[in-house]
Each structure stands twice: as structure tokens, then as C-alpha cells.
Amino acid sequence: MTENEKRLLAALEQLPEEQQEQLVDYAEFLVARSGGATAGSGEAAPSLPEAPEPPQDVEKDPEEGPVQAIKRLRHTYPMLERSKLLDETTSVMAKRYLQDKPEGEVIEELEALFERHYRWYVQQFEAE
Structure with missing residues (x-):
């Protein structure tokens, strides 16, 4: 284990x-921004499933705040890459x-942000 990994x-x-x-999400964001987890690893890029995964039915708590909403939305849309949502989610939270x-x-x-990303995800299947 390297010194950076230990730290x-x-x-x-x-x-x-x-x-x-949040730290894991940020690390995944940095990996994606630097060319993805497969850059230099010799691994094949992950392939899309044959059909889009539907959103999960996660009940909204009427008392939830923005942080709880993000958690709910992550469970509702587990197929979305967190790293692709991180920058925009951070921007929305900053407004708060x-x-x-x-x-x-x-x-x-x-x-709306998560729904927009889900529509883009579904469009990837329609394009093939």
C-alpha cells in the first residue's frame, strides 16, 4: 500500500x-475526469446492459431535506454514475x-437533475 493510499x-x-x-463520490469524479477508471489499468470498459434499468420505487419522506433527497435519488436511480452527477449536485447544494x-x-x-440524467441514460440505449 502506498503512502497516499494509507493517508x-x-x-x-x-x-x-x-x-x-462524499469522499468516495469525489474520488470517483476525479477518476472519471482524468479519463476513467480504465485508463492505464488494462481493463475493458464496462458495457451497458441490453436494456435501460428502470428507476427504483423509493418513497419520498415529506420531512426530507436536500441531503436526504440526494440519498433517496441515488437509491431511485442506482444506474446513474455518481461521478457524472457530482459537479451538478454540488452546484445545486451550493445554491442552498x-x-x-x-x-x-x-x-x-x-x-429534475436526476431525471434529466436518467433520460440521457435511456437515450444511450435508443441510439444503439
Whole structure:
């Protein structure tokens, strides 16, 4: 194990579960931005399934906040790559805290974001 791997693992173990997920998401985002996990690994790129996976039926909690909404949406759309959503999700969340945007509007924007990415995912199957 390299020194960087040790440092990353030590940092990960000290974080609460939600922040561990965020760190993993960020790492996956960096991998995707740098050319994907397969760059230089010798592994074949993952192939798409034969048909698009439908969204899961995950009930919305009327009391949920934006963070809980993201978790719900990740479970609703498990087929979407987190790394592709990370930048836009972060931008939407920044509006909540930097622009004091109401939670309800932020959640609606997050839902629209995930739905847009799901439509793009489905279009990949139609293009083939």
C-alpha cells in the first residue's frame, strides 16, 4: 500500500458515513475526469446492459431535506454514475447555502437533475 493510499484510508476512517460517501463520490469524479477508471489499468470498459434499468420505487419522506433527497435519488436511480452527477449536485447544494435558496426548491432542482440524467441514460440505449 502506498503512502497516499494509507493517508486516504486513515482520513476515510475518521469521517462520518455521509462524508465517507462524499469522499468516495469525489474520488470517483476525479477518476472519471482524468479519463476513467480504465485508463492505464488494462481493463475493458464496462458495457451497458441490453436494456435501460428502470428507476427504483423509493418513497419520498415529506420531512426530507436536500441531503436526504440526494440519498433517496441515488437509491431511485442506482444506474446513474455518481461521478457524472457530482459537479451538478454540488452546484445545486451550493445554491442552498450560498444563496439561501429554500429547501423545497433545492429538492425540486435535484429531482429534475436526476431525471434529466436518467433520460440521457435511456437515450444511450435508443441510439444503439
